[in-house]
Amino acid sequence: MTQESLARAVARDRHLPPAATEGARRYVNAWVEPEALGGERVEAFVLILRTRGCYWADAKGCSMCGYSKDTLGRSATPEELAEQLGRALERYGGxxxxxVYTSGSFLDDREVDPVSRAKLAGAFAGRARRLLVETLPEFATAERVVPLKEAFGGELEVALGLESTDPTVLGKFVHKNAPPSAYLDAADRLRALGASPKAYLLLKPPYLTESEALADTVRxxxxxxxxxDTLSVNPVHIQKGTVVEWLYRRDxxxxxxxxxxxxxLREGARVRGSRRLVSFPTAGGLPRGPxxxxxxxxxxxxxxxxxxxSQEFEALESxxxxxxxxxxxxxxxxxxGAEA
Ligand code: SF4
Ligand SMILES: [Zn+2]
Incomplete structure:
Protein backbone atom coordinates (compact mmCIF):
# COMPACT_ATOMS: atom_id res chain seq x y z
CA MET A 1 0.00 0.00 0.00
CA THR A 2 1.39 3.46 -0.83
CA GLN A 3 1.68 6.10 1.90
CA GLU A 4 -1.09 8.07 0.16
CA SER A 5 -3.60 5.20 -0.07
CA LEU A 6 -2.78 4.06 3.48
CA ALA A 7 -3.57 7.55 4.82
CA ARG A 8 -6.89 7.72 2.96
CA ALA A 9 -7.91 4.19 4.00
CA VAL A 10 -7.19 4.96 7.66
CA ALA A 11 -9.17 8.25 7.39
CA ARG A 12 -12.16 6.39 5.90
CA ASP A 13 -12.13 3.80 8.68
CA ARG A 14 -12.19 6.34 11.51
CA HIS A 15 -15.01 8.48 10.05
CA LEU A 16 -17.84 8.94 12.58
CA PRO A 17 -21.58 9.03 11.82
CA PRO A 18 -23.29 12.32 12.85
CA ALA A 19 -23.82 12.39 16.62
CA ALA A 20 -27.13 12.75 18.46
CA THR A 21 -27.93 15.98 20.26
CA GLU A 22 -27.23 14.66 23.75
CA GLY A 23 -23.52 14.02 23.03
CA ALA A 24 -23.20 17.44 21.42
CA ARG A 25 -24.17 19.21 24.65
CA ARG A 26 -21.14 17.91 26.52
CA TYR A 27 -17.57 19.03 26.07
CA VAL A 28 -14.98 16.28 25.63
CA ASN A 29 -12.85 17.02 28.67
CA ALA A 30 -11.60 19.76 31.00
CA TRP A 31 -8.74 19.81 33.48
CA VAL A 32 -6.18 22.05 35.19
CA GLU A 33 -2.45 21.75 34.50
CA PRO A 34 0.75 23.58 35.51
CA GLU A 35 1.94 26.34 33.17
CA ALA A 36 3.99 29.51 33.16
CA LEU A 37 3.00 33.05 32.20
CA GLY A 38 6.03 35.23 31.73
CA GLY A 39 8.30 34.09 34.56
CA GLU A 40 5.40 33.21 36.84
CA ARG A 41 4.17 29.66 37.59
CA VAL A 42 0.43 29.49 37.13
CA GLU A 43 -2.37 27.01 36.61
CA ALA A 44 -3.97 26.63 33.20
CA PHE A 45 -7.58 25.61 32.60
CA VAL A 46 -7.82 23.30 29.59
CA LEU A 47 -11.11 22.74 27.78
CA ILE A 48 -11.74 20.45 24.82
CA LEU A 49 -14.94 21.35 23.01
CA ARG A 50 -16.88 18.80 21.00
CA THR A 51 -17.20 20.17 17.48
CA ARG A 52 -17.28 19.02 13.89
CA GLY A 53 -13.53 18.54 14.17
CA CYS A 54 -10.81 19.05 11.63
CA TYR A 55 -11.97 19.03 8.00
CA TRP A 56 -8.54 17.75 6.96
CA ALA A 57 -8.92 14.67 9.19
CA ASP A 58 -11.92 13.64 7.05
CA ALA A 59 -10.11 14.02 3.75
CA LYS A 60 -6.81 12.42 4.65
CA GLY A 61 -5.61 13.63 8.03
CA CYS A 62 -2.19 13.76 9.60
CA SER A 63 -0.36 10.51 10.17
CA MET A 64 -0.23 10.81 13.99
CA CYS A 65 -3.61 12.48 14.66
CA GLY A 66 -6.59 10.55 16.03
CA TYR A 67 -8.48 13.50 17.48
CA SER A 68 -11.42 12.92 15.16
CA LYS A 69 -12.66 10.27 17.61
CA ASP A 70 -13.69 13.17 19.88
CA THR A 71 -15.76 14.95 17.25
CA LEU A 72 -19.41 15.04 16.23
CA GLY A 73 -19.29 14.13 12.55
CA ARG A 74 -21.34 17.32 11.97
CA SER A 75 -21.14 20.98 13.04
CA ALA A 76 -22.27 21.78 16.58
CA THR A 77 -25.09 24.33 16.71
CA PRO A 78 -24.53 27.63 18.57
CA GLU A 79 -26.93 26.35 21.27
CA GLU A 80 -24.93 23.15 21.74
CA LEU A 81 -21.69 25.10 21.95
CA ALA A 82 -23.26 27.48 24.49
CA GLU A 83 -24.30 24.51 26.59
CA GLN A 84 -20.79 23.01 26.47
CA LEU A 85 -19.35 26.38 27.50
CA GLY A 86 -21.86 26.75 30.34
CA ARG A 87 -20.93 23.35 31.76
CA ALA A 88 -17.21 24.16 31.43
CA LEU A 89 -17.61 27.48 33.23
CA GLU A 90 -19.05 25.61 36.21
CA ARG A 91 -15.64 23.96 36.53
CA TYR A 92 -13.54 27.04 35.75
CA GLY A 93 -11.75 28.29 38.86
CA GLY A 94 -10.43 31.63 37.61
CA VAL A 100 -9.50 25.88 24.40
CA TYR A 101 -9.07 23.02 21.95
CA THR A 102 -11.53 21.60 19.43
CA SER A 103 -9.74 18.55 17.97
CA GLY A 104 -9.29 20.78 14.94
CA SER A 105 -9.28 24.53 14.26
CA PHE A 106 -11.04 26.88 16.67
CA LEU A 107 -10.97 29.52 13.92
CA ASP A 108 -12.73 27.35 11.32
CA ASP A 109 -16.35 28.62 11.16
CA ARG A 110 -17.57 25.05 10.53
CA GLU A 111 -16.22 24.02 13.94
CA VAL A 112 -17.05 27.09 16.02
CA ASP A 113 -19.20 29.79 14.42
CA PRO A 114 -18.04 33.43 14.80
CA VAL A 115 -20.73 34.37 17.34
CA SER A 116 -19.91 31.38 19.56
CA ARG A 117 -16.20 32.17 19.30
CA ALA A 118 -16.78 35.71 20.55
CA LYS A 119 -19.09 34.48 23.33
CA LEU A 120 -16.50 32.01 24.54
CA ALA A 121 -13.70 34.59 24.52
CA GLY A 122 -16.01 37.04 26.29
CA ALA A 123 -16.79 34.50 29.01
CA PHE A 124 -13.13 34.51 30.06
CA ALA A 125 -12.61 38.27 29.55
CA GLY A 126 -11.37 39.98 32.69
CA ARG A 127 -10.89 36.62 34.39
CA ALA A 128 -8.02 35.04 32.43
CA ARG A 129 -4.91 36.87 31.27
CA ARG A 130 -4.14 34.60 28.34
CA LEU A 131 -6.37 32.61 26.01
CA LEU A 132 -4.88 29.93 23.76
CA VAL A 133 -6.63 28.48 20.72
CA GLU A 134 -5.36 26.28 17.88
CA THR A 135 -5.89 26.57 14.16
CA LEU A 136 -4.74 25.52 10.72
CA PRO A 137 -2.89 28.36 9.01
CA GLU A 138 -5.57 29.19 6.42
CA PHE A 139 -7.96 30.33 9.19
CA ALA A 140 -5.44 32.68 10.84
CA THR A 141 -6.93 35.76 9.19
CA ALA A 142 -7.70 39.28 10.42
CA GLU A 143 -11.43 38.63 9.95
CA ARG A 144 -11.32 35.82 12.53
CA VAL A 145 -8.52 36.95 14.84
CA VAL A 146 -9.46 40.60 15.43
CA PRO A 147 -13.01 39.97 16.78
CA LEU A 148 -11.67 37.24 19.04
CA LYS A 149 -8.96 39.51 20.40
CA GLU A 150 -11.49 42.27 21.00
CA ALA A 151 -13.95 39.95 22.75
CA PHE A 152 -11.26 38.60 25.08
CA GLY A 153 -9.28 41.77 25.74
CA GLY A 154 -6.24 39.94 27.17
CA GLU A 155 -3.34 38.14 25.48
CA LEU A 156 -4.45 35.90 22.62
CA GLU A 157 -2.11 33.02 21.84
CA VAL A 158 -2.69 31.05 18.65
CA ALA A 159 -1.03 27.68 18.18
CA LEU A 160 -0.22 26.26 14.74
CA GLY A 161 0.77 22.63 14.11
CA LEU A 162 3.85 23.42 12.06
CA GLU A 163 5.39 20.06 13.09
CA SER A 164 8.48 20.42 10.84
CA THR A 165 10.03 23.11 8.65
CA ASP A 166 11.09 20.44 6.12
CA PRO A 167 8.54 20.33 3.25
CA THR A 168 9.10 16.59 2.66
CA VAL A 169 8.69 15.66 6.31
CA LEU A 170 5.60 17.84 6.65
CA GLY A 171 3.93 16.85 3.37
CA LYS A 172 4.94 13.24 2.88
CA PHE A 173 5.46 11.91 6.41
CA VAL A 174 3.12 14.03 8.56
CA HIS A 175 0.57 14.50 5.73
CA LYS A 176 -0.30 18.14 6.45
CA ASN A 177 -2.37 19.97 3.88
CA ALA A 178 -0.07 22.99 3.50
CA PRO A 179 3.69 23.54 3.23
CA PRO A 180 5.81 24.93 6.10
CA SER A 181 5.86 28.36 4.46
CA ALA A 182 2.06 28.64 4.99
CA TYR A 183 2.62 28.15 8.73
CA LEU A 184 5.47 30.66 8.91
CA ASP A 185 3.39 33.22 6.98
CA ALA A 186 0.41 32.63 9.28
CA ALA A 187 2.64 33.17 12.33
CA ASP A 188 3.82 36.48 10.88
CA ARG A 189 0.21 37.51 10.21
CA LEU A 190 -0.80 36.61 13.74
CA ARG A 191 2.00 38.70 15.18
CA ALA A 192 1.02 41.66 13.02
CA LEU A 193 -2.54 41.30 14.38
CA GLY A 194 -1.27 41.44 17.97
CA ALA A 195 -1.62 37.73 18.74
CA SER A 196 1.19 35.54 20.03
CA PRO A 197 2.03 32.64 17.69
CA LYS A 198 2.99 29.26 19.13
CA ALA A 199 4.39 26.35 17.08
CA TYR A 200 3.93 22.67 17.75
CA LEU A 201 6.89 20.68 16.47
CA LEU A 202 6.43 16.94 16.08
CA LEU A 203 9.30 14.79 17.34
CA LYS A 204 9.62 11.60 15.33
CA PRO A 205 7.02 11.48 12.57
CA PRO A 206 6.87 8.07 10.87
CA TYR A 207 9.52 7.09 8.30
CA LEU A 208 12.33 8.88 10.17
CA THR A 209 14.97 7.21 12.35
CA GLU A 210 15.56 8.48 15.87
CA SER A 211 18.59 10.54 14.84
CA GLU A 212 16.91 11.92 11.71
CA ALA A 213 13.92 12.89 13.84
CA LEU A 214 16.06 14.67 16.41
CA ALA A 215 17.94 16.58 13.73
CA ASP A 216 14.63 17.52 12.10
CA THR A 217 13.24 18.94 15.35
CA VAL A 218 16.37 20.91 16.24
CA ARG A 219 16.57 22.40 12.74
CA ASP A 229 6.99 33.32 20.42
CA THR A 230 6.76 29.77 21.80
CA LEU A 231 8.04 26.49 20.38
CA SER A 232 6.55 23.32 21.79
CA VAL A 233 8.26 19.99 21.10
CA ASN A 234 5.58 17.29 20.94
CA PRO A 235 6.94 13.74 20.80
CA VAL A 236 4.62 11.32 18.99
CA HIS A 237 2.30 9.11 20.98
CA ILE A 238 0.13 6.43 19.40
CA GLN A 239 -3.43 7.57 18.87
CA LYS A 240 -6.20 5.25 17.73
CA GLY A 241 -7.13 5.11 14.05
CA THR A 242 -3.94 6.67 12.72
CA VAL A 243 -1.28 5.79 10.18
CA VAL A 244 1.26 5.78 13.02
CA GLU A 245 -0.82 3.16 14.85
CA TRP A 246 -1.06 1.07 11.66
CA LEU A 247 2.74 1.11 11.33
CA TYR A 248 3.31 0.53 15.07
CA ARG A 249 1.14 -2.59 15.04
CA ARG A 250 3.30 -3.98 12.25
CA ASP A 251 6.59 -3.17 14.05
CA LEU A 265 15.49 20.76 24.36
CA ARG A 266 19.24 20.93 25.11
CA GLU A 267 20.21 21.54 21.50
CA GLY A 268 17.11 23.60 20.82
CA ALA A 269 17.91 25.89 23.76
CA ARG A 270 21.06 26.94 21.89
CA VAL A 271 19.23 27.93 18.70
CA ARG A 272 15.87 29.25 19.94
CA GLY A 273 17.05 32.85 20.48
CA SER A 274 14.80 34.52 23.05
CA ARG A 275 11.79 32.26 22.34
CA ARG A 276 10.08 30.09 24.90
CA LEU A 277 10.94 26.42 24.32
CA VAL A 278 8.76 23.81 26.03
CA SER A 279 7.75 20.18 25.98
CA PHE A 280 4.93 18.50 27.88
CA PRO A 281 4.92 14.98 26.40
CA THR A 282 1.49 13.35 26.18
CA ALA A 283 1.45 9.75 27.45
CA GLY A 284 5.09 10.14 28.56
CA GLY A 285 6.51 6.95 30.09
CA LEU A 286 3.57 4.83 28.85
CA PRO A 287 3.90 1.99 26.32
CA ARG A 288 2.08 4.03 23.62
CA GLY A 289 3.90 7.26 24.48
CA PRO A 290 7.50 8.48 24.37
CA SER A 310 11.51 27.55 34.29
CA GLN A 311 13.21 27.91 30.88
CA GLU A 312 16.41 26.72 32.61
CA PHE A 313 17.82 23.84 30.60
CA GLU A 314 21.14 23.21 32.42
CA ALA A 315 19.69 20.58 34.78
CA LEU A 316 18.97 18.35 31.78
CA GLU A 317 22.74 17.89 31.34
CA SER A 318 23.06 15.91 34.55
CA GLY A 337 11.51 2.39 10.46
CA ALA A 338 12.67 -0.66 12.45
CA GLU A 339 11.82 -1.47 16.03
CA ALA A 340 14.69 -0.58 18.34
S1 SF4 B 1 -3.05 17.27 13.33
FE1 SF4 B 1 -4.37 19.06 13.12
S2 SF4 B 1 -4.50 19.36 10.87
FE2 SF4 B 1 -3.78 17.29 11.20
S3 SF4 B 1 -5.65 16.02 11.13
FE3 SF4 B 1 -5.19 16.51 13.31
S4 SF4 B 1 -6.38 18.31 13.77
FE4 SF4 B 1 -6.28 18.14 11.51
ZN1 LIG C 1 16.51 4.53 31.84
Missing amino acids: QPYVK SIAEAAPHF RYRLPWLWSVVEA HNCGRCDRTVLAAIEEASL LDCSCRSRWESVRELEPL
Whole structure:
Protein backbone atom coordinates (compact mmCIF):
# COMPACT_ATOMS: atom_id res chain seq x y z
CA MET A 1 0.00 0.00 0.00
CA THR A 2 1.39 3.46 -0.83
CA GLN A 3 1.68 6.10 1.90
CA GLU A 4 -1.09 8.07 0.16
CA SER A 5 -3.60 5.20 -0.07
CA LEU A 6 -2.78 4.06 3.48
CA ALA A 7 -3.57 7.55 4.82
CA ARG A 8 -6.89 7.72 2.96
CA ALA A 9 -7.91 4.19 4.00
CA VAL A 10 -7.19 4.96 7.66
CA ALA A 11 -9.17 8.25 7.39
CA ARG A 12 -12.16 6.39 5.90
CA ASP A 13 -12.13 3.80 8.68
CA ARG A 14 -12.19 6.34 11.51
CA HIS A 15 -15.01 8.48 10.05
CA LEU A 16 -17.84 8.94 12.58
CA PRO A 17 -21.58 9.03 11.82
CA PRO A 18 -23.29 12.32 12.85
CA ALA A 19 -23.82 12.39 16.62
CA ALA A 20 -27.13 12.75 18.46
CA THR A 21 -27.93 15.98 20.26
CA GLU A 22 -27.23 14.66 23.75
CA GLY A 23 -23.52 14.02 23.03
CA ALA A 24 -23.20 17.44 21.42
CA ARG A 25 -24.17 19.21 24.65
CA ARG A 26 -21.14 17.91 26.52
CA TYR A 27 -17.57 19.03 26.07
CA VAL A 28 -14.98 16.28 25.63
CA ASN A 29 -12.85 17.02 28.67
CA ALA A 30 -11.60 19.76 31.00
CA TRP A 31 -8.74 19.81 33.48
CA VAL A 32 -6.18 22.05 35.19
CA GLU A 33 -2.45 21.75 34.50
CA PRO A 34 0.75 23.58 35.51
CA GLU A 35 1.94 26.34 33.17
CA ALA A 36 3.99 29.51 33.16
CA LEU A 37 3.00 33.05 32.20
CA GLY A 38 6.03 35.23 31.73
CA GLY A 39 8.30 34.09 34.56
CA GLU A 40 5.40 33.21 36.84
CA ARG A 41 4.17 29.66 37.59
CA VAL A 42 0.43 29.49 37.13
CA GLU A 43 -2.37 27.01 36.61
CA ALA A 44 -3.97 26.63 33.20
CA PHE A 45 -7.58 25.61 32.60
CA VAL A 46 -7.82 23.30 29.59
CA LEU A 47 -11.11 22.74 27.78
CA ILE A 48 -11.74 20.45 24.82
CA LEU A 49 -14.94 21.35 23.01
CA ARG A 50 -16.88 18.80 21.00
CA THR A 51 -17.20 20.17 17.48
CA ARG A 52 -17.28 19.02 13.89
CA GLY A 53 -13.53 18.54 14.17
CA CYS A 54 -10.81 19.05 11.63
CA TYR A 55 -11.97 19.03 8.00
CA TRP A 56 -8.54 17.75 6.96
CA ALA A 57 -8.92 14.67 9.19
CA ASP A 58 -11.92 13.64 7.05
CA ALA A 59 -10.11 14.02 3.75
CA LYS A 60 -6.81 12.42 4.65
CA GLY A 61 -5.61 13.63 8.03
CA CYS A 62 -2.19 13.76 9.60
CA SER A 63 -0.36 10.51 10.17
CA MET A 64 -0.23 10.81 13.99
CA CYS A 65 -3.61 12.48 14.66
CA GLY A 66 -6.59 10.55 16.03
CA TYR A 67 -8.48 13.50 17.48
CA SER A 68 -11.42 12.92 15.16
CA LYS A 69 -12.66 10.27 17.61
CA ASP A 70 -13.69 13.17 19.88
CA THR A 71 -15.76 14.95 17.25
CA LEU A 72 -19.41 15.04 16.23
CA GLY A 73 -19.29 14.13 12.55
CA ARG A 74 -21.34 17.32 11.97
CA SER A 75 -21.14 20.98 13.04
CA ALA A 76 -22.27 21.78 16.58
CA THR A 77 -25.09 24.33 16.71
CA PRO A 78 -24.53 27.63 18.57
CA GLU A 79 -26.93 26.35 21.27
CA GLU A 80 -24.93 23.15 21.74
CA LEU A 81 -21.69 25.10 21.95
CA ALA A 82 -23.26 27.48 24.49
CA GLU A 83 -24.30 24.51 26.59
CA GLN A 84 -20.79 23.01 26.47
CA LEU A 85 -19.35 26.38 27.50
CA GLY A 86 -21.86 26.75 30.34
CA ARG A 87 -20.93 23.35 31.76
CA ALA A 88 -17.21 24.16 31.43
CA LEU A 89 -17.61 27.48 33.23
CA GLU A 90 -19.05 25.61 36.21
CA ARG A 91 -15.64 23.96 36.53
CA TYR A 92 -13.54 27.04 35.75
CA GLY A 93 -11.75 28.29 38.86
CA GLY A 94 -10.43 31.63 37.61
CA GLN A 95 -7.13 30.25 36.28
CA PRO A 96 -5.17 33.01 34.50
CA TYR A 97 -4.29 30.83 31.49
CA VAL A 98 -7.12 29.23 29.49
CA LYS A 99 -6.57 26.80 26.62
CA VAL A 100 -9.50 25.88 24.40
CA TYR A 101 -9.07 23.02 21.95
CA THR A 102 -11.53 21.60 19.43
CA SER A 103 -9.74 18.55 17.97
CA GLY A 104 -9.29 20.78 14.94
CA SER A 105 -9.28 24.53 14.26
CA PHE A 106 -11.04 26.88 16.67
CA LEU A 107 -10.97 29.52 13.92
CA ASP A 108 -12.73 27.35 11.32
CA ASP A 109 -16.35 28.62 11.16
CA ARG A 110 -17.57 25.05 10.53
CA GLU A 111 -16.22 24.02 13.94
CA VAL A 112 -17.05 27.09 16.02
CA ASP A 113 -19.20 29.79 14.42
CA PRO A 114 -18.04 33.43 14.80
CA VAL A 115 -20.73 34.37 17.34
CA SER A 116 -19.91 31.38 19.56
CA ARG A 117 -16.20 32.17 19.30
CA ALA A 118 -16.78 35.71 20.55
CA LYS A 119 -19.09 34.48 23.33
CA LEU A 120 -16.50 32.01 24.54
CA ALA A 121 -13.70 34.59 24.52
CA GLY A 122 -16.01 37.04 26.29
CA ALA A 123 -16.79 34.50 29.01
CA PHE A 124 -13.13 34.51 30.06
CA ALA A 125 -12.61 38.27 29.55
CA GLY A 126 -11.37 39.98 32.69
CA ARG A 127 -10.89 36.62 34.39
CA ALA A 128 -8.02 35.04 32.43
CA ARG A 129 -4.91 36.87 31.27
CA ARG A 130 -4.14 34.60 28.34
CA LEU A 131 -6.37 32.61 26.01
CA LEU A 132 -4.88 29.93 23.76
CA VAL A 133 -6.63 28.48 20.72
CA GLU A 134 -5.36 26.28 17.88
CA THR A 135 -5.89 26.57 14.16
CA LEU A 136 -4.74 25.52 10.72
CA PRO A 137 -2.89 28.36 9.01
CA GLU A 138 -5.57 29.19 6.42
CA PHE A 139 -7.96 30.33 9.19
CA ALA A 140 -5.44 32.68 10.84
CA THR A 141 -6.93 35.76 9.19
CA ALA A 142 -7.70 39.28 10.42
CA GLU A 143 -11.43 38.63 9.95
CA ARG A 144 -11.32 35.82 12.53
CA VAL A 145 -8.52 36.95 14.84
CA VAL A 146 -9.46 40.60 15.43
CA PRO A 147 -13.01 39.97 16.78
CA LEU A 148 -11.67 37.24 19.04
CA LYS A 149 -8.96 39.51 20.40
CA GLU A 150 -11.49 42.27 21.00
CA ALA A 151 -13.95 39.95 22.75
CA PHE A 152 -11.26 38.60 25.08
CA GLY A 153 -9.28 41.77 25.74
CA GLY A 154 -6.24 39.94 27.17
CA GLU A 155 -3.34 38.14 25.48
CA LEU A 156 -4.45 35.90 22.62
CA GLU A 157 -2.11 33.02 21.84
CA VAL A 158 -2.69 31.05 18.65
CA ALA A 159 -1.03 27.68 18.18
CA LEU A 160 -0.22 26.26 14.74
CA GLY A 161 0.77 22.63 14.11
CA LEU A 162 3.85 23.42 12.06
CA GLU A 163 5.39 20.06 13.09
CA SER A 164 8.48 20.42 10.84
CA THR A 165 10.03 23.11 8.65
CA ASP A 166 11.09 20.44 6.12
CA PRO A 167 8.54 20.33 3.25
CA THR A 168 9.10 16.59 2.66
CA VAL A 169 8.69 15.66 6.31
CA LEU A 170 5.60 17.84 6.65
CA GLY A 171 3.93 16.85 3.37
CA LYS A 172 4.94 13.24 2.88
CA PHE A 173 5.46 11.91 6.41
CA VAL A 174 3.12 14.03 8.56
CA HIS A 175 0.57 14.50 5.73
CA LYS A 176 -0.30 18.14 6.45
CA ASN A 177 -2.37 19.97 3.88
CA ALA A 178 -0.07 22.99 3.50
CA PRO A 179 3.69 23.54 3.23
CA PRO A 180 5.81 24.93 6.10
CA SER A 181 5.86 28.36 4.46
CA ALA A 182 2.06 28.64 4.99
CA TYR A 183 2.62 28.15 8.73
CA LEU A 184 5.47 30.66 8.91
CA ASP A 185 3.39 33.22 6.98
CA ALA A 186 0.41 32.63 9.28
CA ALA A 187 2.64 33.17 12.33
CA ASP A 188 3.82 36.48 10.88
CA ARG A 189 0.21 37.51 10.21
CA LEU A 190 -0.80 36.61 13.74
CA ARG A 191 2.00 38.70 15.18
CA ALA A 192 1.02 41.66 13.02
CA LEU A 193 -2.54 41.30 14.38
CA GLY A 194 -1.27 41.44 17.97
CA ALA A 195 -1.62 37.73 18.74
CA SER A 196 1.19 35.54 20.03
CA PRO A 197 2.03 32.64 17.69
CA LYS A 198 2.99 29.26 19.13
CA ALA A 199 4.39 26.35 17.08
CA TYR A 200 3.93 22.67 17.75
CA LEU A 201 6.89 20.68 16.47
CA LEU A 202 6.43 16.94 16.08
CA LEU A 203 9.30 14.79 17.34
CA LYS A 204 9.62 11.60 15.33
CA PRO A 205 7.02 11.48 12.57
CA PRO A 206 6.87 8.07 10.87
CA TYR A 207 9.52 7.09 8.30
CA LEU A 208 12.33 8.88 10.17
CA THR A 209 14.97 7.21 12.35
CA GLU A 210 15.56 8.48 15.87
CA SER A 211 18.59 10.54 14.84
CA GLU A 212 16.91 11.92 11.71
CA ALA A 213 13.92 12.89 13.84
CA LEU A 214 16.06 14.67 16.41
CA ALA A 215 17.94 16.58 13.73
CA ASP A 216 14.63 17.52 12.10
CA THR A 217 13.24 18.94 15.35
CA VAL A 218 16.37 20.91 16.24
CA ARG A 219 16.57 22.40 12.74
CA SER A 220 12.84 23.20 12.90
CA ILE A 221 13.33 25.03 16.22
CA ALA A 222 16.06 27.17 14.67
CA GLU A 223 14.05 27.93 11.52
CA ALA A 224 10.73 28.57 13.28
CA ALA A 225 12.18 30.71 16.09
CA PRO A 226 12.12 34.02 14.18
CA HIS A 227 8.38 33.61 13.49
CA PHE A 228 6.96 32.24 16.76
CA ASP A 229 6.99 33.32 20.42
CA THR A 230 6.76 29.77 21.80
CA LEU A 231 8.04 26.49 20.38
CA SER A 232 6.55 23.32 21.79
CA VAL A 233 8.26 19.99 21.10
CA ASN A 234 5.58 17.29 20.94
CA PRO A 235 6.94 13.74 20.80
CA VAL A 236 4.62 11.32 18.99
CA HIS A 237 2.30 9.11 20.98
CA ILE A 238 0.13 6.43 19.40
CA GLN A 239 -3.43 7.57 18.87
CA LYS A 240 -6.20 5.25 17.73
CA GLY A 241 -7.13 5.11 14.05
CA THR A 242 -3.94 6.67 12.72
CA VAL A 243 -1.28 5.79 10.18
CA VAL A 244 1.26 5.78 13.02
CA GLU A 245 -0.82 3.16 14.85
CA TRP A 246 -1.06 1.07 11.66
CA LEU A 247 2.74 1.11 11.33
CA TYR A 248 3.31 0.53 15.07
CA ARG A 249 1.14 -2.59 15.04
CA ARG A 250 3.30 -3.98 12.25
CA ASP A 251 6.59 -3.17 14.05
CA ARG A 252 7.37 -0.43 11.59
CA TYR A 253 7.33 2.41 14.07
CA ARG A 254 9.21 2.80 17.37
CA LEU A 255 8.11 5.56 19.73
CA PRO A 256 10.60 8.32 20.45
CA TRP A 257 12.85 8.02 23.47
CA LEU A 258 12.54 10.59 26.22
CA TRP A 259 16.29 11.05 25.77
CA SER A 260 15.51 12.46 22.34
CA VAL A 261 13.13 14.98 23.94
CA VAL A 262 15.87 15.92 26.41
CA GLU A 263 18.37 16.31 23.58
CA ALA A 264 15.92 18.32 21.45
CA LEU A 265 15.49 20.76 24.36
CA ARG A 266 19.24 20.93 25.11
CA GLU A 267 20.21 21.54 21.50
CA GLY A 268 17.11 23.60 20.82
CA ALA A 269 17.91 25.89 23.76
CA ARG A 270 21.06 26.94 21.89
CA VAL A 271 19.23 27.93 18.70
CA ARG A 272 15.87 29.25 19.94
CA GLY A 273 17.05 32.85 20.48
CA SER A 274 14.80 34.52 23.05
CA ARG A 275 11.79 32.26 22.34
CA ARG A 276 10.08 30.09 24.90
CA LEU A 277 10.94 26.42 24.32
CA VAL A 278 8.76 23.81 26.03
CA SER A 279 7.75 20.18 25.98
CA PHE A 280 4.93 18.50 27.88
CA PRO A 281 4.92 14.98 26.40
CA THR A 282 1.49 13.35 26.18
CA ALA A 283 1.45 9.75 27.45
CA GLY A 284 5.09 10.14 28.56
CA GLY A 285 6.51 6.95 30.09
CA LEU A 286 3.57 4.83 28.85
CA PRO A 287 3.90 1.99 26.32
CA ARG A 288 2.08 4.03 23.62
CA GLY A 289 3.90 7.26 24.48
CA PRO A 290 7.50 8.48 24.37
CA HIS A 291 9.50 6.45 26.88
CA ASN A 292 12.90 5.27 28.09
CA CYS A 293 13.65 2.08 30.01
CA GLY A 294 10.84 2.46 32.53
CA ARG A 295 13.13 3.04 35.53
CA CYS A 296 14.17 6.60 34.68
CA ASP A 297 11.02 7.81 32.88
CA ARG A 298 9.48 9.64 35.82
CA THR A 299 12.68 11.49 36.70
CA VAL A 300 13.31 12.43 33.09
CA LEU A 301 9.72 13.60 32.57
CA ALA A 302 9.87 15.71 35.74
CA ALA A 303 13.11 17.31 34.53
CA ILE A 304 11.56 18.04 31.11
CA GLU A 305 8.55 19.68 32.77
CA GLU A 306 10.70 21.71 35.12
CA ALA A 307 12.91 22.94 32.27
CA SER A 308 9.81 23.87 30.26
CA LEU A 309 8.30 25.87 33.11
CA SER A 310 11.51 27.55 34.29
CA GLN A 311 13.21 27.91 30.88
CA GLU A 312 16.41 26.72 32.61
CA PHE A 313 17.82 23.84 30.60
CA GLU A 314 21.14 23.21 32.42
CA ALA A 315 19.69 20.58 34.78
CA LEU A 316 18.97 18.35 31.78
CA GLU A 317 22.74 17.89 31.34
CA SER A 318 23.06 15.91 34.55
CA LEU A 319 20.32 13.34 33.83
CA ASP A 320 21.58 9.81 33.38
CA CYS A 321 20.53 6.15 33.35
CA SER A 322 22.00 2.94 32.03
CA CYS A 323 19.50 3.09 29.13
CA ARG A 324 21.11 6.24 27.78
CA SER A 325 23.87 4.26 26.08
CA ARG A 326 21.23 2.07 24.41
CA TRP A 327 19.55 5.20 23.08
CA GLU A 328 22.93 6.38 21.79
CA SER A 329 23.52 3.14 19.89
CA VAL A 330 19.97 3.25 18.50
CA ARG A 331 20.72 6.70 17.15
CA GLU A 332 23.74 5.31 15.35
CA LEU A 333 22.40 1.94 14.25
CA GLU A 334 18.63 2.08 13.91
CA PRO A 335 17.66 1.00 10.41
CA LEU A 336 14.87 3.03 8.83
CA GLY A 337 11.51 2.39 10.46
CA ALA A 338 12.67 -0.66 12.45
CA GLU A 339 11.82 -1.47 16.03
CA ALA A 340 14.69 -0.58 18.34
S1 SF4 B 1 -3.05 17.27 13.33
FE1 SF4 B 1 -4.37 19.06 13.12
S2 SF4 B 1 -4.50 19.36 10.87
FE2 SF4 B 1 -3.78 17.29 11.20
S3 SF4 B 1 -5.65 16.02 11.13
FE3 SF4 B 1 -5.19 16.51 13.31
S4 SF4 B 1 -6.38 18.31 13.77
FE4 SF4 B 1 -6.28 18.14 11.51
ZN1 LIG C 1 16.51 4.53 31.84
